[in-house]
Each structure stands twice: as structure tokens, then as C-alpha cells.
Amino acid sequence: MYLVLMFCLLFINPAFAQSDHSGQRRITGTYAITNATVFTQPGKSISSATIILKDGLIKAVGNDLNIPIDAQVIKGDSLFVYAGFIDVASEAGVSKPEDVKRSDDMDPSDPSNEVAGITPEREVLQYWDINNGEITNWRKAGFSIAQLVPKGEMLPGQTALVVYGDKESTNILAESTGLYAQFETARGVYPGTILGLMAKWRELYKNAQLKYEHASLFKEKGNGINRPEKDPSLEAFYKVINGQIPVVFEAEDELEIRRVLRLKKELGFDVVITGVKEGSKLAEDIKGADAKIVLSLDLPDDKASKAKMEDATEEAKKAHERVVAAYKEALSEAASFEAAGIPFAFSSKGAKNGDVFKNIQTMIENGLSEEGALAALTTNPANMLGISSYTGTVEKGKLANLVLTTDSLFSKDAKIKYVMADGYLFEYEASKSKKKNENVEDVVGKWNYTSETPGGTSKGTITFAQESGNLKGEILVDDPDGSGQVTRQLENVHYDGKELSYTFSIIVQGQEIVVNTKGTLSGNEFEGNLSIKDMGTFPFTATKEPDFNL
Numbered sequence: 208m209y210l211v212l213m214f215c216l217l218f219i220n221p222a223f224a225q226s227d228h229s230g231q232r233r234i235t236g237t238y239a240i241t242n243a244t245v246f247t248q249p250g251k252s253i254s255s256a257t258i259i260l261k262d263g264l265i266k267a268v269g270n271d272l273n274i275p276i277d278a279q280v281i282k283g284d285s286l287f288v289y290a291g292f293i294d295v296a297s298e299a300g301v302s303k304p305e306d307v308k309r310s311d312d313m314d315p316s317d318p319s320n321e322v323a324g325i326t327p328e329r330e331v332l333q334y335w336d337i338n339n340g341e342i343t344n345w346r347k348a349g350f351s352i353a354q355l356v357p358k359g360e361m362l363p364g365q366t367a368l369v370v371y372g373d374k375e376s377t378n379i380l381a382e383s384t385g386l387y388a389q390f391e392t393a394r395g396v397y398p399g400t401i402l403g404l405m406a407k408w409r410e411l412y413k414n415a416q417l418k419y420e421h422a423s424l425f426k427e428k429g430n431g432i433n434r435p436e437k438d439p440s441l442e443a444f445y446k447v448i449n450g451q452i453p454v455v456f457e458a459e460d461e462l463e464i465r466r467v468l469r470l471k472k473e474l475g476f477d478v479v480i481t482g483v484k485e486g487s488k489l490a491e492d493i494k495g496a497d498a499k500i501v502l503s504l505d506l507p508d509d510k511a512s513k514a515k516m517e518d519a520t521e522e523a524k525k526a527h528e529r530v531v532a533a534y535k536e537a538l539s540e541a542a543s544f545e546a547a548g549i550p551f552a553f554s555s556k557g558a559k560n561g562d563v564f565k566n567i568q569t570m571i572e573n574g575l576s577e578e579g580a581l582a583a584l585t586t587n588p589a590n591m592l593g594i595s596s597y598t599g600t601v602e603k604g605k606l607a608n609l610v611l612t613t614d615s616l617f618s619k620d621a622k623i624k625y626v627m628a629d630g631y632l633f634e635y636e637a638s639k640s641k642k643k644n645e646n647v648e649d650v651v652g653k654w655n656y657t658s659e660t661p662g663g664t665s666k667g668t669i670t671f672a673q674e675s676g677n678l679k680g681e682i683l684v685d686d687p688d689g690s691g692q693v694t695r696q697l698e699n700v701h702y703d704g705k706e707l708s709y710t711f712s713i714i715v716q717g718q719e720i721v722v723n724t725k726g727t728l729s730g731n732e733f734e735g736n737l738s739i740k741d742m743g744t745f746p747f748t749a750t751k752e753p754d755f756n757l
Contacts, residue, residue, distance in 0.1 A: 237261045238632075239274045243283025243611070248290070248600040249582040258288065260607045263630025267603055279736065279744040281625070282727070287615055289581065290601050291351030291608030291628060293588035295501045296366075296455065296481040296554035300339035301331060303358035318396040320440050324360025325411070327386055327443035331357040332367045337374050344560040346371040347635050349584070351608040351628035352598060354384060356455065356481075356556065360391040361404055362411075365443065366455055368592060370608070372629025384592065385479065386447050389457035390466070405466060412474045415444035453477035457556075459484050459503070468496050479591060481554050485536070487543030499591050500544060500551040502583070504558035506566045507537050535573070541583070542574025552588035568617055577617050606630075646704045647673045649728060656749035658737060669749060671700070678702060682711055707733060 238260040245256040245268060257274065259267040274280070307321040320326065335355055345353070351371050357364035366385040369378045388408075392399050398407040422435045446452045454476050456467045464486045471478045480486075481501035486493070493500060544551050558566070567580050589599025598606050607627045614621035626633045650671045658665045671680040680697040693713070700709040708725040724747060726735015731751040738744035 237275045237278040238281060239278040240281045240283045240288060243286045243288045245288045245601055247602060248586055249578045263607045265603055265605050265607055268601055287612045288601060289610045289616055290585045290599055291610055292349040292584040294350050294353035294555045295552040295588045295591060296356045296556050297353035298356060298358060298556050299341040299345050299353060300336050301355055301358055302334045304334060315396045322393060323396055324393040325362045325440060326364055327362040328439035329357060329364030331355045331364055332382060337378055342371050345555060346626055346628060346633060348560040348563045349610040349623055349626060354592060356387045360393050362388055370629040373631050383452060385452050385455035387455045390463055408470055412444060415441040416448055419445050419448050447476050450477060453479050455479045455481055457482045461486050461489060464489055468492055471496055482556060485540055487540050487547060490547035490549055493549060500549055501554045502541055502551050504553050504555055504563055504566055506569060507534055538569055538573040541570040545575055545579040550587045551583055552591055553583050571617055580617060647678050647702060650678055650702050650707060653752045654749040658745055658747045
């Protein structure tokens with residue numbers, strides 16, 4: 208252990224020396240996930256596979272791969288690996304701009320664009336905070352990439368594509384990926400109504416087309432053509448007009464979808480319809496318009512369907528039957544889109560991260576295939592966003608955006624154990640902490656450990672005891688400051704009958720270094736890894752001394 212700490216001492220940085228409760232570490236070296244079931248893409252899997260990763264990229268996937276000698280191994284026994292999930296419309300970490308103050312003499316029939324909720328020139332990244340806890344929650348649900356949508360009314364701004372990586376990184380994959388629109392109007396001013404909004408949309412778009420043509424002619428010829436005046440709101444439409452980006456239009460039900468399709472047909476822009484909760488009956492219209500569909504992960508609750516109606520009137524019972532039928536139809540929307548041959552993705556806007564898998568399981572119970580569900584989380588959004596060249600599948604050359612689960616993804620017992628995003632590894636085992644330590648007598652005793660590090664082989668002892676069914680322990684290590692050996696208390700000791708984990712800390716040049724150890728117990732043998740944030744992960748083995756009595 209002394210050599211481990213001496214090695215870390217060479218690279219110590221005060222910014223990295225504090226306790227790390229996130230389980231986050233950068234994949235700057237070589238990693239190997241071994242003996243896992245890997246779903247390379249929907250419908251295709253490899254059993255007992257190995258994934259080699261280096262510097263945040265997938266270097267190889269398959270069986271019988273040679274593991275590089277310097278690889279840090281993540282044992283994938285009983286784990287399932289999938290491509291990181293992609294969210295096509297997310298508000299995670301996005302704040303709403305302050306409302307514009309209305310002047311006393313403002314004409315409500317002719318308000319400024321800002322007052323009317325028309326700010327297509329705004330960039331969502333101006334209002335995004337990577338440190339927001341919502342991002343952590345959605346990453347914990349398996350999402351590694353998201354298209355952010357701005358908050359506001361009719362035309363709140365432009366979307367952007369980000370990765371949920373380290374807080375110190377920019378995490379920006381692409382800016383201005385779409386023009387976001389919704390059927391929301393500012394109160395008390397024009398357009399004020401849906402009909403007014405539709406009319407305003409046509410006016411803005413056609414004026415933007417004329418201005419785009421004027422600007423193009425001025426740029427091409429110049430002579431004899433007036434210089435076009437700047438208008439940020441209209442200029443924000445240019446990328447839509449020339450086909451560089453789509454309109455990302457929020458439309459929840461059939462009526463709103465019809466309105467979007469009507470505008471698209473009249474004006475000719477590319478469109479992604481997001482937040483959809485119903486609309487599969489419009490499958491042919493959607494196909495004909497070549498519109499892309501993004502379903503909401505927010506499903507309706509079933510309180511109404513559980514209501515007791517024995518003593519209700521016949522009219523009330525019929526109304527209740529219609530409510531129940533509508534509820535069941537909503538749950539089968541994903542299956543209906545799949546049956547119609549319309550690829551779709553998912554949006555987290557308005558949903559709770561804790562409900563994601565419960566809701567997807569509900570969709571599967573109502574006809575959606577597991578392959579279709581996985582496609583909606585991975586390959587479909589990658590294709591929609593034009594990023595399939597570097598994400599969406601588990602293949603050589605793709606980004607190391609991965610989800611590792613304890614069971615097949617859509618089984619009720621599945622838990623997400625690891626998420627890799629932008630070359631960072633996040634470990635999630637909160638559910639285990641709620642379990643009581645099992646078979647603690649297997650652990651109690653004195654263990655001799657060995658750790659292999661770039662500095663050489665380190666050896667020492669660990670002693671475990673139990674108290675009221677819980678494990679405690681201490682580890683004997685050499686003091687990095689040269690004061691002989693020191694005993695450090697173990698913290699967060701947990702054993703579930705198979706996996707043993709614990710942490711301890713030691714002071715190096717006045718800085719606290721937290722060491723995380725985790726591995727598998729088999730009889731009197733313990734094999735795993737010890738890791739230190741931003742410094743690496745190293746193989747660790749220990750053997751229990753026979754006939755040891757506390």
C-alpha cells in the first residue's frame with residue numbers, strides 16, 4: 208500500500224485530493240470490461256464478451272480479446288452492457304430567462320418579440336448549468352447525451368447537444384442543433400391564442416425567407432441592392448430555411464400534431480415532433496411528411512382506472528370506461544408507432560428520472576418490443592440527431608458512452624451499476640447500501656493483501672470484525688510521511704454475500720486521499736481493485752489467514 212500511495216504522491220493535486228462520493232473517475236488509460244453480455248445494438252448481443260477502452264474510446268469489442276497488460280479491469284460477470292442512452296429533448300440543468308418587463312404604454316396587439324415569447328435567436332447554452340443536480344439524476348438513469356431545449360413560450364430559442372460528462376469540461380457536442388417551438392403563448396398579448404400563434408408563425412417564417420433571399424442577393428451581387436438590416440429573430444430561421452437544422456416542435460396530442468404538419472406542408476421546413484403522448488393514428492400523415500417522432504417518457508397515471516364505480520350512475524360509468532380506454536391507448540402508443548414502422552426516440556421533458564424504466568416496462572407490457580425500446584434509447588435518437596458515427600452502438604471507434612446493468616435492461620430486477628459518459632466512469636450502487644450485510648462471518652478475520660501498481664508490489668494486512676451484524680475493520684499501511692506504519696479505520700464496509708467493498712483515507716502531504724476497494728469474495732480469497740480518484744485503479748488480492756480468532 209505504501210508504493211500505491213507513493214505513486215499517487217507523484218501526481219497529487221489539491222483539487223483531486225478531497226473525498227469523492229460520486230464514484231467519478233476519468234478513463235485516461237486503458238480499461239477492460241470482461242465477461243459481460245454486450246448488446247452492441249438493438250437485437251444483437253455478444254455473450255462473455257470483452258470491451259477494451261482507451262482514452263474514452265472503444266478500441267475493441269468481442270470474445271477472446273487480448274487484454275492489454277496495463278488495462279484496469281472491470282469484471283463484467285453477470286453484467287449487461289448497452290450504449291449510453293440519448294435524450295432528444297431535455298430541460299435538465301436549463302433555467303428560464305427572466306420575464307421581460309412590460310412598459311406601461313405597451314400595445315398588447317403589437318408587443319415586442321421578447322414580450323410575446325418570440326426569442327428564436329437565444330441559445331439554450333446561455334441558460335444551462337452542468338453543475339445542476341438534474342443532470343446527475345438523468346445520468347444515473349443511463350442517459351449520457353441530451354439535446355437541450357430552452358424554456359419559454361412560443362419560440363424560446365435554439366437547442367444544443369451536450370454530453371453528461373465531467374463538470375470541469377465544456378460538454379458541448381454541437382450548438383444550434385434545432386429551432387425549438389411550442390404551442391405556448393404569452394398572457395395578455397398577441398398572438399395570445401393558438402390561431403394567432405399559427406398566423407404569427409407563418410408571418411415570421413415568410414418574412415425570414417424574404418430576408419434570407421435579400422441577404423443572399425446582397426452577398427452575391429451587392430451592386431444596386433440595399434444593405435439588409437439586422438434582425439436576430441428572423442436570422443435565427445436561416446438555418447431552418449436552408450435545411451441545416453430542423454424545427455423541434457413540441458406537440459402532445461393529435462390536434463397539435465396536425466397543426467405542426469400543416470405548418471410544415473405550407474412552409475417546407477424539416478421537423479422533429481417531440482413530447483408526443485398520442486398520435487399513432489396519424490401514422491400515414493407523419494410518414495408522408497417525413498416528420499420525426501419523439502415520445503414523452505411521462506405517462507399518465509392510472510388513478511382513474513382504479514376508481515371504484517359500483518355505486519356510480521350509468522352515465523358516470525360510461526364516462527369512466529372512456530377514461531380507462533384512453534389510458535390504455537396512451538400506454539400502447541409506443542407499440543402502435545412501432546407497428547406502423549415509424550422509428551421514434553424519447554424525451555425526458557416533464558418526466559421523472561425515477562419513472563423511466565417503470566414507464567418503459569409499462570410500454571413493453573402494452574406491446575412495445577424490447578428491441579424497439581432499446582432502439583428508442585440508442586440508435587433511433589443517434590440517427591435523428593446525426594451523431595450515429597460516434598455514438599448509439601457499442602462498436603470499435605465509438606465514444607465510451609455505456610450503461611452497465613445488473614440484469615437485462617428491461618427486467619424488473621435490473622439496476623444500473625455503472626454509466627460511462629464522455630470518458631468518465633460513474634458508479635451507482637445506492638440500492639446496495641440499503642441491504643443488511645449478509646454472511647459477515649465469511650469476512651471476519653485477518654487478511655493479507657497484495658496490490659500491483661506501477662510502483663511495484665505492495666503488501667499489508669486488513670482485519671475485519673462484526674458488531675451487531677455489521678462489519679467494521681482496519682487496515683495497516685506504511686505512513687507516506689515516513690513515520691513507520693499507521694492503522695486506518697475502514698468506512699462504508701459492505702458485504703452482500705458475494706461482493707465486498709470498503710473505503711479508507713490517508714493523509715499525504717497534508718491532503719486527504721480516499722481509497723476505494725471493491726471485489727469478489729470466494730472462500731478465503733478476495734479479488735478486486737482499489738481505486739483513487741483521477742489517479743487510477745489497481746489490481747488487489749487478499750487471502751484470509753486460517754483459524755484466526757478475534
